[in-house]
Amino acid sequence: MNQFLDMVMIGVSAASIYSLMAISMVLVWRSTRVVNFAQAGMALLSAYIGYELVARIGNFWIALPLAMVLGAAFSALIEFTLMRTLLKHSSQGPIAAIAPIIATLGLLGLIRASIGFIWGHADVQLEAPLSKVGYKFGDTTIVMSPMSLFVLLFVITLMIIVSVIFQKTNIGLALRASAYAPEIAQLAGIRVSGIRTLGWAIAGAAGAAAGILQTVNGNGALSPESLEFSLLLVFGFIAAVIGGLESLPGAVLGALVLGLVLAFVQIYISGALVFIVAFLVLLVVLILRPQGFLGAKAGRRA
Amino acid sequence: MLQIQDLTVDHGAIRALNAISFTVAEGKLAAVIGSNGAGKTTLMRTLSGLKSAASGEATWLGHNLLHGKPEHHVRNGVSHVSEGKSVIAQLTVEENLDLGALWRRNSSEAKATKKEVFALFPRLEERRKQLSDTLSGGERQMLAIGRAYMSRPQLLLLDEPSLGLAPLVVEQIFQSIRQIVDTMGVTVVLVEQNAMGALKIADYGVVLNLGTIAATGKASDLIADPAVRAAYLGY
Numbered sequence: 419m420n421q422f423l424d425m426v427m428i429g430v431s432a433a434s435i436y437s438l439m440a441i442s443m444v445l446v447w448r449s450t451r452v453v454n455f456a457q458a459g460m461a462l463l464s465a466y467i468g469y470e471l472v473a474r475i476g477n478f479w480i481a482l483p484l485a486m487v488l489g490a491a492f493s494a495l496i497e498f499t500l501m502r503t504l505l506k507h508s509s510q511g512p513i514a515a516i517a518p519i520i521a522t523l524g525l526l527g528l529i530r531a532s533i534g535f536i537w538g539h540a541d542v543q544l545e546a547p548l549s550k551v552g553y554k555f556g557d558t559t560i561v562m563s564p565m566s567l568f569v570l571l572f573v574i575t576l577m578i579i580v581s582v583i584f585q586k587t588n589i590g591l592a593l594r595a596s597a598y599a600p601e602i603a604q605l606a607g608i609r610v611s612g613i614r615t616l617g618w619a620i621a622g623a624a625g626a627a628a629g630i631l632q633t634v635n636g637n638g639a640l641s642p643e644s645l646e647f648s649l650l651l652v653f654g655f656i657a658a659v660i661g662g663l664e665s666l667p668g669a670v671l672g673a674l675v676l677g678l679v680l681a682f683v684q685i686y687i688s689g690a691l692v693f694i695v696a697f698l699v700l701l702v703v704l705i706l707r708p709q710g711f712l713g714a715k716a717g718r719r720a
Numbered sequence: 721m722l723q724i725q726d727l728t729v730d731h732g733a734i735r736a737l738n739a740i741s742f743t744v745a746e747g748k749l750a751a752v753i754g755s756n757g758a759g760k761t762t763l764m765r766t767l768s769g770l771k772s773a774a775s776g777e778a779t780w781l782g783h784n785l786l787h788g789k790p791e792h793h794v795r796n797g798v799s800h801v802s803e804g805k806s807v808i809a810q811l812t813v814e815e816n817l818d819l820g821a822l823w824r825r826n827s828s829e830a831k832a833t834k835k836e837v838f839a840l841f842p843r844l845e846e847r848r849k850q851l852s853d854t855l856s857g858g859e860r861q862m863l864a865i866g867r868a869y870m871s872r873p874q875l876l877l878l879d880e881p882s883l884g885l886a887p888l889v890v891e892q893i894f895q896s897i898r899q900i901v902d903t904m905g906v907t908v909v910l911v912e913q914n915a916m917g918a919l920k921i922a923d924y925g926v927v928l929n930l931g932t933i934a935a936t937g938k939a940s941d942l943i944a945d946p947a948v949r950a951a952y953l954g955y
Contacts, residue, residue: 588822591811595819599808605768605801607794607823607871714810 424561425685426678431566431635432653433677434573438628439654440661440669441580442621447663448597449617450501456522458651459529460496460622461629464489465640465647466533468630469544478547482630486623493622496525497615534642541641546634569631576627577670580620584666593617597664628654649693653680656696660703662713671711675699721745722767722875722907727776729759729766736762738931739776744924746781746874749901749908751918751939753952754928760911761803763928764879767909768800769793780875795823799873803880803911806864809853813844816852816863820870830870836904837866840896858889862896869900875907876900882914890914894921915952919943927952 439457446454454460464485471481501518508517548564584590595603596613604610632650633640653676661672676699683695703710722744729737737759744750752760765771767778769790778785783796790800799820807816817837821830838845841862847855852863861881868876878897882890898921900906912918919925922939927948935948942948 588818591815591819592822595808595811595815598810601770601802602806602808603819604790605770605794605799605806606819606867607791608819609791609823 420558421685425681427560427562427566428684429678429681430674431562431570431677432681433657433673434570435628435632435635435650436653436657436677437670437673438573438576438624438631439650440657440673441577441666442625442628443655443658444661444663444666444669445617445621445624447658449593449614449621450497450505450518452501452518452522453655454522454621455519455651456496456525456529457621457625457654458647459526459533460489460493461625461632461650462640462642462644462647463492463529463533463629464622464626465544465629465633466537466542468626468633469537469542469640472544478545478634482627485630486626489626489629490619490623493625494615494619497618500525501618502611530642537642539642541639543638544630544633544640545638550635566635569635572627572631576624580624580666583620589616653696656700660700660710662710664714665710665712668710668712675711721781722750722909723777723779724767725777727763727766727778728774729762729771730774731762736931737766740928740931740933742926742933742936744907744909746907747901747905748923749898749910749921750924750926751915751922752909752911752926752928753913753915753918754934755952756913757930758928759931760928761879764800764802764877764909764911768798768802768877770800770802791823794871794873797872797874798877799868799871799875800877801864801868801879801881804883805860806879807852807855807860807867809851811852812848813850813852813855813863814848816867817844817848817870820867821872824872829872833870833872837869840869840899841866856889857885858893861885861889861893865893865896865900869904869906873906875909877909877911879911880913881910882912882917890917894918897921916943919953 442457443454446452467488468481468485471484472478475481500521504518504521508514546565548568550563550565552559552561552563584594592608592613596608596610600610628650632646636646657672657676658669661668676696679699680692680696683691725741726739727737728739752763754760762771766773767785769788769792773786780798785793817834821833824830843859844862844866852860855863865881881893894917897908897910901908910918910922919939919942925937925939925942926933927935935942
C-alpha cells in the first residue's frame with residue numbers, strides 16, 4: 419500500500435512538470451502549427467538564467483517568476499524573428515511543413531552550444547530552495563517533500579491561471595479563435611500575428627517554469643548536454659500528443675497518464691524500462707485513439 | 721462609395737479577374753452573380769485583404785482596400801463573411817459574436833451592438849451559450865453575419881450566404897440582409913449563386929463571367945434583360 423502511494427506521488431509530481439512542457443508544446447502548435455523541438459533548449463536556457471539570477475539576487479522566489487518572464491520574452495523573440503521569417507519564405511509546397519520544424523532542431527543545437535559557450539560545459543548547481551526530505555507520518559516517510567509539494571501546487575496554480583486566461587478573458591478568446599480558425603479570426607479584426615507571438619510567449623513562460631522546477635526537484639545539476647532536458651522534451655511531447663496536441667486539458671491529462679504509468683514501471687518493474695515504456699504508451703495511444711484523449715476526431719476544421 | 725477600377729487579380733497562373741470596374745453607392749445592396757469560377761469569391765477575398773491584387777484600384781470611402789490585412793480593413797469599417805461555414809465551431813454562439821467586437825475595446829458599445837444582432841436574429845439569443853457546432857446551417861449563417869455586424873461595418877461583404885440552405889431559410893436570410901441595408905444603413909456586396917434570389921433584394925447587379933463583367937445595372941433591369949435571364953436566371 420505504501421509503495422502504491424509512493425507511486426502515485428512520484429507519478430503526479432513528474433506529471434506536473436511534464437504537463438508544463440506539454441502545454442508549451444501545445445500552445446506553440448496551436449498558434450503556429452510548429453512542433454517546437456527547441457523547447458528543451460529554451461527550458462534549459464531558462465534554468466540557467468534561473469541559476470544566474472539565484473546567484474546574483476540570492477533569492478529563488480524572485481528568480482523563478484523573473485526567469486519565466488525572460489523565458490516568455492525569449493520565446494516571443496524567436497517567434498517574431500525566426501518563425502515569422504520562415505513562415506513567410508516557405509509558405510508553399512512540402513518544405514512549408516518541414517522547414518520550421520527542422521529550424522527548431524537547429525535552434526535547439528544553437529541554444530545548447532551557446533549555453534556551453536556562456537556557462538561552460540561543467541555542471542552548475544541550482545540548489546533547491548526547500549527541503550527535499552519527505553514528510554514523516556509516525557515512523558513512515560513519504561516521498562512527498564516540501565519541495566515536490568511546492569512544485570505540485572505551483573503547477574496547479576499556473577494551470578488555473580492559464581485556463582482562466584483562456585476561458586474568461588478577451589485575450590483568451592482571441593488566442594482560441596486564432597488557433598482554431600486564423601482566417602476567420604483575422605476577418606473578425608483580430609491581429610492574428612501578434613496573438614501568435616503571445617502564444618509563443620506563454621509557452622516560453624511555461625517551459626521556463628518546467629525547466630527550473632525539474633532541476634530543483636531533481637538533483638539540481640545543469641549542463642548544456644543535460645539528458646534530463648532531452649527526456650523532459652520527449653516526455654512533454656508524448657504527453658502533448660497523447661492528449662490530442664490541440665487541447666490544453668488534454669496535455670495535462672496526457673502528462674498525468676504518462677507520469678503514472680512511468681512511476682508504476684519504475685517502482686514495480688524496473689527504472690531501466692522507463693524510456694521504452696514512454697514510447698510504448700505513445701504507440702498504444704496512437705493506435706487505439708489516433709486523435710489523442712481530447713483531440714477532435716475530424717481533421718482541422720475551417 | 722465603393723469604387724473598383726480596372727481590378728485585376730491572378731490566382732496562381734490563372735487570371736481570375738480581368739480589369740473589372742464598378743461602383744456601389746453608400747447604403748445600397750449590390751448583388752454579384754455569375755457561374756462557378758467567374759471570380760466572385762476572388763473579388764470578395766481581394767476586397768477584404770485576404771488576397772492581393774495584380775493591378776487596379778479598389779477604395780471604400782477613400783480607404784485603399786488593396787493595401788493592408790483584413791484586420792486593418794475591419795477597423796476601417798469593412799467586414800467580410802467568407803464562403804462556407806464562416807463561424808468557429810469550437811466557440812459558443814456568444815463567443816463568436818464577441819470575437820467580432822474584440823478590437824473595438826469599448827464594451828458598452830459592443831453590448832449595444834450585440835443587442836441589435838439579437839434583435840435581428842432572435843434565434844442566436846436563445847442559443848447564445850451553445851457551441852456553434854450544434855447550430856443548423858441557417859443559424860450558422862445568421863451567426864456569421866452577426867459576427868461581422870459586431871464589428872459595426874459600413875461595408876459588408878457577404879460570400880454566398882445561401883450556400884447549402886433550404887429555400888425557406890434562404891428567403892429569411894435574404895430578408896435579414898435587406899433589413900441590415902435599410903434600417904442600419906450598411907452597404908452590402910452580396911455574392912450569390914442563387915442569382916434570382918439575390919437580384920430580387922438587390923439595388924444593383926453585377927454579372928461576372930470568367931473574370932470579366934458581362935453586365936451591370938439596376939437589379940430590376942437585369943431581371944428583365946432576356947440575355948441575363950437566359951444565361952443566369954435559367955428561364
